[in-house]
Amino acid sequence: MPQIEIRPAAITDLNNLAALDASYQSDYVWQMERALDEGQTGITFREVRLPRAVRVEAPRTPIFNKISDANTTVLSAHLTGNLVGYIHIEERQLPDVSCVGALVVRPDIRRKGIGTSLLLAGQEWAANQGMRRMICDVQSKNYAAIRLLAKMGYEFCGYNDYYYANKDIALFFTRFLR
Numbered sequence: 001m002p003q004i005e006i007r008p009a010a011i012t013d014l015n016n017l018a019a020l021d022a023s024y025q026s027d028y029v030w031q032m033e034r035a036l037d038e039g040q041t042g043i044t045f046r047e048v049r050l051p052r053a054v055r056v057e058a059p060r061t062p063i064f065n066k067i068s069d070a071n072t073t074v075l076s077a078h079l080t081g082n083l084v085g086y087i088h089i090e091e092r093q094l095p096d097v098s099c100v101g102a103l104v105v106r107p108d109i110r111r112k113g114i115g116t117s118l119l120l121a122g123q124e125w126a127a128n129q130g131m132r133r134m135i136c137d138v139q140s141k142n143y144a145a146i147r148l149l150a151k152m153g154y155e156f157c158g159y160n161d162y163y164y165a166n167k168d169i170a171l172f173f174t175r176f177l178r
């Protein structure tokens with residue numbers, strides 16, 4: 001496979017970035033179960049195989065009002081000169097924490113290491129900005145992203161069941177940088 005080039009996105013990349021298909025297919029979901037008893041609450045997630053694969057739209061449309069500044073960057077992935085993916089990272093109001101706003105790879109070339117390369121480049125950018133931790137949010141149906149984050153050493157750190165407009169549960173994963 002040709003080498004993947006990761007570089008800061010240029011203004012001229014914006015339309016092509018926004019045009020990339022961020023939807024995905026999944027055979028699994030992280031199903032949430034809640035147990036509420038007096039004095040305690042228990043939340044568990046379990047991986048459940050769906051009866052058939054589902055196609056899921058991205059929970060939010062990327063807004064590229066900033067390509068790069070001290071607190072935000074968009075890194076693009078290129079393969080043989082063609083734009084094939086991007087990662088959008090921003091510093092949040094939490095101290096020393098960066099968040100992945102989007103990680104998108106063109107559907108026809110997923111599972112070829114491009115997402116991993118983008119995530120590694122994003123971690124390096126965040127560490128160079130003085131960030132100590134990276135947080136990613138993913139939909140409970142985004143099994144491929146959950147597996148990628150686990151492979152990259154991210155740990156489940158929470159959820160929000162009112163985070164996305166489409167009512168899917170947001171799962172949060174974190175990893176310390178350096």
